[in-house]
Amino acid sequence: MDSEKILTVIITGAAGQIGYSLIPLVASGQTFGKDVKLHLRLLDIESQVEKLKGVVMETQDCAFPLVLSIEYGYDPEVIFKDADVGIFVGGFPRLKGMERKDLIDKNVKIFKEQGKALNEVASPNCKVLVVANPANTNCLILSKNCPNIPKENFTAMTRLDHDRALNQIALRTESRLEDVKNVIVWGNHSSTQYPDARFATIKGESLDYKGDEDYYKGDFISTVQKRGAAIIEARGFSSSMSAANAASNHLRDWYHGSEDMLSMSILSDGTHYDIDDNLCFSFPVKCTGDFKHEVIDGLDIDDFSREKMNITQKELTDERDLGEEQ
Structure with missing residues (x-):
């Protein structure tokens, strides 16, 4: 990569x-590096623009040396101009009493427009990360309405679930987090996701999965699946700090590359692990740098x-079909 990029x-x-x-x-450079200069473009809905102005003022007051300019507003056709990277955090939240189909209906409208x-x-080679829930289906809708950008440039975030899984294994085995590698989150960023510890390693040695199989097939999966709900119950708010950190980790490794097996939701093409095409499904991937990634094939299922995996694929298929009805 160039010594300085914008x-x-x-x-x-x-x-x-x-x-x-x-x-x-x-x-600050934690995401893309200390040698990458940035033009920040911040979007929110019209009713939040005054609040957004305050966020911009704070960002300016931080005096980040890497930030060349900041623009903000509510019109995506203005804010998205010449974008190299799009981080889609904004979406319609699930309100109390709202059915999932209602949530999808609200977000279909947003992500079609965006x-x-x-x-x-945007730049025809723009790279996309969707964080807003339902992230996988929002990513699929976004891509379908953006044919000028290659499908491989669209990703949705299961890195938060991946990082949660790593931490649960570290706690269970009393290991350092940095020593735990190679977990997988399959499928949807939802309560149907499948956190898979079968290939995990600690200090390069295989996890004793069989020796603790009841845990890794039981409480481990449910803890990762329900972690977001547990945080809401404890804190009174949804995950913010950890979600932002996971988004940064996702983009950092996608941009710079990583030796680790990572979890990333990508647009499926029907060629990996018998997962149907036309879904946004989380697979084990290797990030090779410069926003390139490849699915790690050949793992035993x-x-x-x-x-x-069938359960989470069924949910994603149902979500896709609901979205296509709108």
Whole structure:
């Protein structure tokens, strides 16, 4: 990579709590590196623009040396212009009593509009990370409305679930977190996701999965699946700091590359692990740098894993079909 590069980075939902936590990670160089200069473009809905103005003022007051300019507003056709990276944090939240189909209906409208704007004005090689839930289906909708940008440039975030899984293994085995590698989160960023510890290693040695199989097939999976709900119950708010950190980790490794097996939701093409095409599904991937990634194929899928993967694939298929009805 060049010694100095300039990226135009958009963050949607930038006035919200995840956006507020994410901006300093991006602006300080933690995400893309200390040699990458940035044009920040911050988007939120019209009613949040005054709040967004305050976020911009704070960002300016941080005096981040890497930030060349900041623009903000509510019109995606203005904010998305020439974007190199799009981080889609903003979406319609699930409200009390709302059915999942209602949530998808609200977000279809948002991501259709933003996809069309991205298609018209962003860089044709723009790289996309969708964080807003339902992240996988929002990513699929965004891509369908943005044919000018290659499908491999669209990703959704299961890195938070991946990082949660790593931490649970570290706690269970009384290991250092940095020594735990190679967990997988399959499928949807939802309660149907399948956190898979079968290939995990600690200091390069295989995890004793069989010796603790009841845990790794039981409480381990449910703890990772329900972690977001547990945080809401304890804190009274949804995950913000950890979600922002996971988004930064996802983008850092996608941009710089990583030796680790990572979890990333990508647009499926029907060629990996018998997962249907036309879904946004989380697979084990290797990030090779410069925003390139490849699915790690050839891992054994036992009957237990196949059943879990089928459940999460069914949910994603249902979400896709609901979205296509809108």
